[in-house]
Amino acid sequence: MTANEILASLNEQQREAVATVSDAVLVLAGAGTGKTRVITCRIAYMLANGIPGESILGVTFTNKAAREMRERLAALVGGEAAKTVTLSTFHSFCGKILRREIGRLGYLPGYTIADETDQ
Numbered sequence: 001m002t003a004n005e006i007l008a009s010l011n012e013q014q015r016e017a018v019a020t021v022s023d024a025v026l027v028l029a030g031a032g033t034g035k036t037r038v039i040t041c042r043i044a045y046m047l048a049n050g051i052p053g054e055s056i057l058g059v060t061f062t063n064k065a066a067r068e069m070r071e072r073l074a075a076l077v078g079g080e081a082a083k084t085v086t087l088s089t090f091h092s093f094c095g096k097i098l099r100r101e102i103g104r105l106g107y108l109p110g111y112t113i114a115d116e117t118d119q
Contacts, residue, residue, distance in 0.1 A: 001044060001048065001076050001077065002048055003045055003048040003049055006018065006041050006044050006045050006048060006076070007019060007045070009041070010037075010038070010041060014034060014037070014038050014041070017038050017042065018038060018041045018042045018045050019045065021042070021045065021046050021049065021051065025042070027039065036060075036065060036068055036069060036072070037072070039058060039060075039069065040058075040069050040072040040073050040076065041076070043056055043058055043069075043073055043085055043087075044073060044076040044077050047077050047081055047085070048077070052084070053081060053082075053083075053084025053085040054084055054085075056085045056086070057085075057086045057093070058085060058086070058087040058088075059087075059088060059089065059090050059093055060087075060088075060089060060090070061089060061090060062089065063089055063092075065089075066087055066088055066089050066092075069087050070082060070087050073085065073087065095113065098111075098113075
């Protein structure tokens with residue numbers, strides 16, 4: 001999908017959020033108003049404008065939302081291009097960084113993160 005095709009499917013406020021790729025954008029809206037769609041379209045728009053997927057990070061709070069973003073992005077740009085983008089939950093992404101860089105904090109690999117039942 002081209003950048004123009006992505007923008008054509010959005011309303012004015014959504015287009016502004018999607019087309020702003022050189023700065024941060026805050027999307028505040030109620031349930032079911034298209035926040036996930038805007039974020040997914042913004043990532044697709046970035047890819048369509050030559051930004052490498054390896055340079056894009058999309059984070060959300062729930063596994064359901066992250067899975068939905070992955071599926072929507074693959075539908076917009078194709079599965080291979082979508083795989084180059086890191087889409088994850090905050091917790092999963094931070095856990096990945098900790099696993100990779102734990103030694104820099106003076107801890108040994110093989111640590112565990114305590115969940116509510118462990119507490």
